[in-house]
Amino acid sequence: ALLDTTPGPLQGRRILITAGPTREPVDPVRYLGNRSSGRMGFAVAAAARDAGARVTLVHGPCELAVPPGVQAHAVETAAEMHAAVLEALEGTEVFIATAAVADYRPATPAAQKLKKTREDLTLELERTPDILADVARRVDGLAARPLLVGFAAETGNLREYARDKLVAKGLDLVAANRVDGGRGFGHGDNSLLCLWPDGERELPRQPKDRLARELITLIAERLQTHPA
Ligand code: CTP
Ligand code: CA
Numbered sequence: 001a002l003l004d005t006t007p008g009p010l011q012g013r014r015i016l017i018t019a020g021p022t023r024e025p026v027d028p029v030r031y032l033g034n035r036s037s038g039r040m041g042f043a044v045a046a047a048a049r050d051a052g053a054r055v056t057l058v059h060g061p062c063e064l065a066v067p068p069g070v071q072a073h074a075v076e077t078a079a080e081m082h083a084a085v086l087e088a089l090e091g092t093e094v095f096i097a098t099a100a101v102a103d104y105r106p107a108t109p110a111a112q113k114l115k116k117t118r119e120d121l122t123l124e125l126e127r128t129p130d131i132l133a134d135v136a137r138r139v140d141g142l143a144a145r146p147l148l149v150g151f152a153a154e155t156g157n158l159r160e161y162a163r164d165k166l167v168a169k170g171l172d173l174v175a176a177n178r179v180d181g182g183r184g185f186g187h188g189d190n191s192l193l194c195l196w197p198d199g200e201r202e203l204p205r206q207p208k209d210r211l212a213r214e215l216i217t218l219i220a221e222r223l224q225t226h227p228a
Helices: 039-050 078-088 131-139 158-168 208-224
Strands: 014-019 024-027 030-032 054-059 071-074 094-097 104-106 125-127 147-154 173-178 189-196 199-207
Touching (some): 014 039, 014 078, 030 104, 039 094, 039 208, 131 147, 147 208, 158 173, 189 208
Antiparallel strands (some): 024 030, 104 125
């Protein structure tokens, strides 16, 4: 087959993506996790690569093949994901946070396997670092500030919660999806309500790989109006 050499809408752009769940250890054999499959993030990575971007993908435990041509870093915990993102941040032109990062972790993971000696057990949890908010803080005021894209998995008033996140984290774009009623996590199809400071676009329900391509098209458009 002939190689397609048409430049894509993100030709040569450096894109950093987080994907998948994180696992927060309780003891050496147990963890707190979530139902994220990583499918959306991996699809976004493949779509960005197809658009010509140089893609780095920092991902939690996923049963997915890394798309060829994508530079992947596998991590487990929110703290490891945070460190890997900061390591890869320099030169990033678009940061896309699709990961379902645990919001809390056991405050003091046990060094030995917990034994069931008690009738009940209370775990003390502490907040994990907010990776996206921290990236937003660090790039604030930089001459070459990357375009910051967040995801918001919500139940209830999707538009309102998503706009709150856009403002609270200082983002350029939020892609919001409903996770009630069997949609979202672990499902092949999804829809996204995309919001930016002065506009919005609904990407209709479709397979995640096509949805990811539409999102990448929108990101390329937003990048056109992005200063620096
Ligand atoms: N995010 C992150 N690091 C965290 C938590 C969230 O980078 N520790 C990112 C997610 O990847 C997503 C965005 O922040 O792009 C929003 O995540 P979400 O869980 O919807 O929102 P939170 O800010 O964690 O608030 P809440 O879970 O209370 O709705
Ligand atoms: Ca959260």
